[in-house]
Amino acid sequence: MATTLNIQAWREELFITLYKKTFPASARYICKMGGTFDDAKDIFQDALVIYYEKVIAGPAQINNSDTAYLLGIARHLWLKRLKHNDLKRPLDNYDFEDEHEQAASANAIMAYLETAGQRCMELLRAFYYDKLAVKDIAALFGYAGERSATVQKYKCLEKVRVTVKQKALTYEDFLE
Amino acid sequence: MRTSLNNIKRIEDYMAGRLLPGDKLLFDADRILNAETEHNVLAQRHTYTLIEKYGRKKLKAEIEAVHQQLFTNKKYRNFAQRVLRLFS
Numbered sequence: 019m020a021t022t023l024n025i026q027a028w029r030e031e032l033f034i035t036l037y038k039k040t041f042p043a044s045a046r047y048i049c050k051m052g053g054t055f056d057d058a059k060d061i062f063q064d065a066l067v068i069y070y071e072k073v074i075a076g077p078a079q080i081n082n083s084d085t086a087y088l089l090g091i092a093r094h095l096w097l098k099r100l101k102h103n104d105l106k107r108p109l110d111n112y113d114f115e116d117e118h119e120q121a122a123s124a125n126a127i128m129a130y131l132e133t134a135g136q137r138c139m140e141l142l143r144a145f146y147y148d149k150l151a152v153k154d155i156a157a158l159f160g161y162a163g164e165r166s167a168t169v170q171k172y173k174c175l176e177k178v179r180v181t182v183k184q185k186a187l188t189y190e191d192f193l194e
Numbered sequence: 195m196r197t198s199l200n201n202i203k204r205i206e207d208y209m210a211g212r213l214l215p216g217d218k219l220l221f222d223a224d225r226i227l228n229a230e231t232e233h234n235v236l237a238q239r240h241t242y243t244l245i246e247k248y249g250r251k252k253l254k255a256e257i258e259a260v261h262q263q264l265f266t267n268k269k270y271r272n273f274a275q276r277v278l279r280l281f282s
Binding site for chain 2: 026029030033034037038041042045046049054055058059063066067070124127128131132139142143146147148169172173175176178179182183186
């Protein structure tokens with residue numbers, strides 16, 4: 019992972035490069051397979067997320083080029099979507115109320131954390147999602163060293179965990 | 195670190211499989227005997243899931259911003275036209 023201090027600018031540059039190198043080929047494929055521009059956009063953006071999680075912030079080692087790998091993910095996602103659309107019809111009567119309730123609760127917690135706990139969420143994102151090195155996180159967030167950044171990580175986990183417990187409880191009360 | 199933070203670290207190490215076999219056994223017992231521990235483990239698991247969702251949501255927003263830039267900024271007009279022509 020890059021050690022640049024401005025990680026967001028670095029990511030922007032990375033995505034622009036990947037878009038320019040790979041989106042035209044991916045869009046051509048989806049167009050040929052009957053998809054629209056919006057399909058091509060959705061699929062490619064999901065492919066970029068997977069690529070980021072597996073390659074940039076993940077353990078995957080790539081032998082062939084980035085472009086080929088990213089194209090492969092996009093193709094796979096598109097075929098999966100076609101198959102899924104075929105299968106969707108008989109499921110129209112499926113009762114998804116339970117899933118729906120859980121999602122509503124998770125969304126309520128997320129909305130709260132995005133406003134009240136944004137600094138903590140950004141720190142936790144750097145640790146667990148972007149998987150940056152601790153020394154980079156310390157520099158990015160202005161901590162004296164790796165130890166302070168790590169202690170702050172646990173403080174933030176505690177803060178979010180308290181929120182999860184409280185919100186889960188109030189939500190249950192609300193439902194009953 | 196204060197005790198409550200050490201407890202959080204301990205749950206993290208437990209979930210990541212980083213505890214020694216003896217410590218893991220003790221922790222498993224604690225989960226059964228102590229409802230508070232079990233409750234904390236579940237809430238912490240939920241917390242990691244939320245962090246992943248948050249990370250994904252923010253990343254998607256960054257990617258969408260790049261998309262908008264590529265399809266509205268004159269600087270990238272050739273690129274945008276090359277893609278849009280496919281669908282016309």
